[in-house]
Amino acid sequence: MPAAERSIIHVDMDAFYAAVEQLDRPELRGKAVIVGGLGPRGVVSTCSYEARRYGVCSAMPTVQARRLCPDGIYLVPRPARYQELSEQVFDVFHEVTPEVEGLSLDEAFLDVSASLRLLGPVEDIGRRIKQSIHERTGLIASVGMGPNKLLAKLASEISKPDGFLHIRASEAALRLAPLPVGRLWTVGKVTEQALHRIGVRTIGELAACDPARLRQALGRQAAMLQALARGEDERAVEPVQAEQSIGAEHTFDVDVDQRVMAESWLLRQCERVAARARARELRGTTVTVKLREPPFVTYTRQAPLQAPSASASEIYEVARRLLYLWWQTQSRPRLRLLGVSLSGFGKRAQEDMFAVGAKGAATDQVQDGINRRFGTGSLVRAGILRTRKQD
Ligand SMILES: [Mg+2]
The missing domain is CATH 3.30.70.270 (Reverse transcriptase/Diguanylate cyclase domain)
Structure with a gap:
């Protein structure tokens, strides 16, 4: 054990x-x-x-x-x-x-x-x-x-x-034994055939097989497979290490042609992105806004944050400016899709994520707590409520 x-x-x-x-x-x-x-x-x-x-x-x-x-x-x-x-x-x-x-x-x-x-x-x-x-x-x-x-x-x-x-350790052998060896995780076609050749057809038979005989048939992976057949598996859950970017986007059912509405959606995306960055203890340095004009013309606009951040309001500040600048250059701005992403994750946010003075951090912190308790979306900034109708 x-x-x-x-x-x-x-x-x-x-x-x-x-x-x-x-x-x-x-x-x-x-x-x-x-x-x-x-x-x-x-x-x-x-x-x-x-x-x-x-x-x-x-x-x-x-x-x-x-x-x-x-x-x-x-x-x-x-x-x-x-x-x-x-x-x-x-x-x-x-x-x-x-x-x-x-x-x-x-x-x-x-x-x-x-x-x-x-x-x-x-x-x-x-x-x-x-x-x-x-x-x-x-x-x-x-x-x-x-x-x-x-x-x-x-x-x-x-x-x-x-x-x-829920399969408990004590039930492992019982659950596994009758299953065909091919069902055992990591056993591919070649291994399966090698096992069949020595008369091993079920996971139970694999667990009970003579180790020397198994090594002859399978080589070095024999011991590992036999442990798996007994329900023993020490492999760790490995969270994805280097995340490239965290993004959220939305395709509108009806094209959005009012900037105030687009901003509401943008704020909502920023909240999602920021919450996910905080959940992974990451802070980003770059904000990218993705804008798709119907039918399929896509623009991306990128700008740096003043300092690495996972704060919704800081991300939104940059994203909103990018949206505004794009809006100004269009003769008849309309959006089919709007998205925002955060990238440039240098270091872990953990040490100073809730540092005093980080703008918006207190709001984010309270919001994360409430959303954790009652489900994402329980508490959102007022500006987002406008987007709720379309959900
Ligand atoms: Mg599936």
């Missing part, structure tokens, strides 16, 4: 791209939705559970999917929209712990060992994540919990869709 038992959570959104399409277009709900490349060489990215019933799965050529499910609804991916929802999902993660290892837009490991004292047992944290994601995005996440990455991931996988399962 490891000295201190860890609590790891694995979160994986159910059929993410397809679920987003069904969210945005209610008429697609309950239907076979396939998102992927639609050309002759296209491949399925994600498909709804309704489509899976026809045998369609991700990474399958779209041509083949069309044969299996000719009445399915085939859509091209909308990466910007998935990114937007992914950020909301990751915001939920960062409210629980800074120890977040993102695996993709819709999947992450969280080490919540240090959060238990404040937030309660791992199941409470897992449920809170699942609920917050659903409340804020309308999407369903599967949540797996366990003493390590292996078991947390297995828990979300076997309970999905709409999964919620």
Whole structure:
């Protein structure tokens, strides 16, 4: 047994791209939705559970999917929209712990060992994540919990869709034993075949296999695989180290042609960006504003902050000036999309983030606290309320 038992959570959104399409277009709900490349060489990215019933799965050529499910609804991916929802999902993660290892837009490991004292047992944290994601995005996440990455991931996988399962160390062997070796994390096709050749078909058989025999078949990875088969996994959750930039953007349903409205949205984006920077203990030195004029002409404008910052008001001050300067140069300014990002992260913000005198820091601090407690968006600056109607 490891000295201190860890609590790891694995979160994986159910059929993410397809679920987003069904969210945005209610008429697609309950239907076979396939998102992927639609050309002759296209491949399925994600498909709804309704489509899976026809045998369609991700990474399958779209041509083949069309044969299996000719009445399915085939859509091209909308990466910007998935990114937007992914950020909301990751915001939920960062409210629980800074120890977040993102695996993709819709999947992450969280080490919540240090959060238990404040937030309660791992199941409470897992449920809170699942609920917050659903409340804020309308999407369903599967949540797996366990003493390590292996078991947390297995828990979300076997309970999905709409999964919620905690596998304790004591149940690990029982849960793992009957599964085919190919299901064990890190076992690829080649390893699987090598195991089959020596008669090892289940994870239980792998755990019980003679170590010398296993080493002969698999070489150096034998011991590691056998430990995994016993449910032992010491790998740490590794938060992404060097973040390049933190951004938020919004595509408007109706083009925005009033500057005051654009500013409201901009302030809202600045708050999101600043909150995420603070959650990661980062301060940026550069503010970039992204402006898209309909249909697809995109401008970016960049300016430095006076000092490294994660303060919404300081970021907004610069962003607003950039917006203003762009607005002045346009004969008929209109925006389809508006975004802001913070970059140039030099050093950790931790040491002086709440330093006395940092303008707006007190407001940000109170806001973070309230949003952590009641959900992002509970407390926003008054200027943002204007944008609420459009949500
Ligand atoms: Mg997923």
